[in-house]
Amino acid sequence: MFDVCIIGGGIAGLMLAHSLPSSLSIAVLTKEDSFSSNTALAQGGIAASIGPGDHPTSHAMDTLSAGAEHAHAKRVNLLTTEGLAIIESLLSRGLPFDATEEGLPLLGREAAHSTKRILHAGGDQTGKMFLQYFLAVTEDHVKRLPYSSVLELIVRDGECVGVCVEDALGNRSTIQAHHTVLATGGIGQLYSQTSNSFVATGDGLSLAFHAGAVLEDLEFVQFHPTVLTLHGQSHGLISEAVRGEGALLVNAAGQRIMTGIHPLMELAPRDIVARAIERHWQQKGPVFLDAQSIEQFELKFPSIFKNCTDLHIDPERELIPVRPGAHFHMGGVQTDEWGATTVPRLYAIGEVASTGVHGANRLASNSLLEGLVFAKRLASKLLCTGFNFVEKEIHLADGTKEFILPADLQLRMTQQVGILRNVETLQKFNADFPLHRFDLQQYSSQHIKDIHRYTASSLIATAALLRKESRGAHYRDDTPEASTQWTGKTVELSLAGHTFGKRLVQQKETVL
Ligand SMILES: Cc1cc2nc3c(=O)[nH]c(=O)nc-3n(C[C@H](O)[C@H](O)[C@H](O)COP(=O)(O)OP(=O)(O)OC[C@H]3O[C@@H](n4cnc5c(N)ncnc54)[C@H](O)[C@@H]3O)c2cc1C
Missing domain, CATH: 3.90.700.10 (Succinate dehydrogenase/fumarate reductase flavoprotein, catalytic domain)
Known part of the structure; x- marks a missing residue:
């Protein structure tokens, strides 16, 4: 039993582990080795308003503008303000950002940023440098469990009490924890064309869906x-x-x-x-x-x-x-500003979470920053919440049922739920691959993994069909314009069906 079980060892998972005190027992599970993640591939850098004349407000304005009137203004403000403080602290602690001859951070500029504010490390190896840094400073109270695939979140009496996991030898076991955190990253590998690591198969979306959590903004794939x-x-x-x-x-x-x-x-x-x-x-x-x-x-x-x-x-x-x-997923598991999902004791951070900071389209180099900021916020939240959980008797079935993953699923995602989509392609996809709740325990481990791919794909297609407009990265050629009727509305999916939630979209001037 652990105080905190973190599923995922990218920037979000490792920042959380690093931000919690050594008095706690923490598990970090990764389904492959420590460097198989989208974090390891991040090339461009990380955005922060550290340069002369720059300010978190300016960074927030650029972020809101990229988000196509769909980003959550208050959270964007948290991202840029707290993000700057974290970057300053990492600089002072020796994270080796590339620097000028005078020792100042070397800043790059990327699309839609109004000024130079992209820090990078090792040239185009920023993500890898972050991983190396965090792995080097992680202490013994953090137990790293590589080659451990989470198959299911265990929910008892309405609370998440841990995970069912398959180890490298194919054995299934359970890990109980006071708090369980999804830091499982993105979804690129659901598509045949992607920039993502092979581990980015959207597991977190399906795990959360089957645990009863609300997911939102899934139609927004960059x-x-x-x-x-x-x-x-x-x-x-x-x-x-x-x-x-x-x-x-x-x-x-x-x-x-x-x-x-x-x-x-x-x-x-x-x-x-x-x-x-x-x-x-x-x-x-x-x-x-x-x-x-x-x-x-x-x-x-x-x-x-x-x-x-x-x-x-x-x-x-x-x-x-x-x-x-497919490159980045703006939507994901709905969280509050501290990383809490709608299921008690279950949290989400990093790319798998929908914090609302990216809106309908992410501003370049804001995702590593999101991972850092919301992991740190979650660490404070967990410390305030406390650790008073009593271990439960849990018996899980070792199912043998098979699920045959459609061979053309990735190709169909690219062709029908991809960069050019419309009502016809989305309806066709949904008819062939409808959203479905599976009784996961009835299935063998390999087949559960396939179910997660399938479910994550049909969740995205369902959301894309429901949003009848084009906004940000969600482009439908049957409705190629943004519609004011959809401004500030989120598509929410859960086991209870779909609903339309409200996104706090405010005038930039009044919030910042
Ligand atoms: C090529 C590329 C370049 C990028 N460049 C930039 C950039 O320059 N700047 C920027 O800000 N962003 C960039 N991004 C986006 C950014 O890298 C990611 O959004 C971010 O790293 C995600 O971090 P994460 O911690 O949420 O997930 P990841 O780093 O992807 O980590 C996910 C972790 O979850 C684990 N996991 C997943 N499923 C399971 C499971 N079922 N059981 C156990 N473990 C599981 C994986 O093993 C992995 O350890 C880039 C992305 C790509 C693909």
Whole structure:
């Protein structure tokens, strides 16, 4: 039995473990090794208003604006204010952010930020540097349990009392805890095209759904325009910064594809670039990034260079084939501003949570920050709540029933619930893959994992069908505009069915 059981060892899970006192017993479960996560892949950096003349209010304004009138203004304010304080504290504790010769943080600028405020570490290896830092400072009271897949959340008398887990040898057991925290990350691998780690299969959404929690904003999936794509397979992200340095989007004949689509061409908003590339693929054929004009590519983008050359593509001399892929999930398990879900003793932080800070579209480099801020807030909440839980007798069945995962599920997600969706494609998907509650214990472990993939996919498709407008990253070509009727409304899904909640969208001026 643990005081706190954290499911997930990315930035959110590790920040929480690090923020709790050593008097507590803490378990951090990861379904693979410690470096298999989206955090490990984060290239661009982390946003904070640390530069001269910058301010959390300005960062909040940019965040609200990217969120397409759907972000929760008060929480955005928490994100940017508390985020800055956390970054300052990490800097003083020696997290090795890249610095100028004077020792000041080297700041980059990314799309839709009004100023330079992106800190990075190890060049394009910011996420990995965070993991290394947290793993180095994590103390003995934190028990790391790699290769431990959570199959089910255990709910007794309306409270979450722990998890059912499968270990590396395939044995099932239970772990009880005073508090259970979902830090399971994103959903990219539900799609055939993605930038995400292979562990990002949306387990947290299905675990929470089956535990009776409310989920919201699931229709808001951000697609990154440029995922390296070879023979229909995704091979990691080519960061926006490469286009920022002058790389062009071209067809096989070397002609630019953004001509006539947007005056900013390659540097148009992410959604517009992504839709243009996808339409080109569907109607005319492959799209490439031409980065041959970038000097010292290897020095500027060491990880991307290595990824390309591992695939026998020399970015300094050849075109890089790219296609949009699922990148970040704005929605997730509904939480309050402290990370509490609607199920007592169950919490959610990081990408799996819907805190409302991203609204309908995430501002670049805000997600690592969200992981840090809400993990720290949750640590304070748990300390106030206390640890007064009595261990229960729990008997779980070791089911053997099979569930056959549809072989074309990922492809259908890309084609029907992807970057270009409409009522027809969504209805077709929902008819073939309806949302369903499973009695998880009846199934064998491998089949439960497949059920989680299936459920997470149908949750997203259901929400996308319910929101009859286009907003932020949710683009339906049957309703291509945002509708005032939907402003401030959230689509909420739970075992009780669907409802429409309210999002606190206020005028920026009155809140900040
Ligand atoms: C290629 C790429 C580049 C990015 N670049 C940036 C960037 O520059 N800046 C930025 O702010 N954001 C960036 N992001 C987004 C950001 O990396 C993620 O949103 C963030 O790292 C998520 O952190 P997390 O802790 O919530 O989840 P993750 O880091 O994904 O960790 C999830 C953890 O949950 C575990 N887990 C999942 N399911 C189970 C289960 N059933 N049982 C046990 N364990 C489980 C996994 O093993 C893993 O340890 C990028 C994302 C990608 C994919």
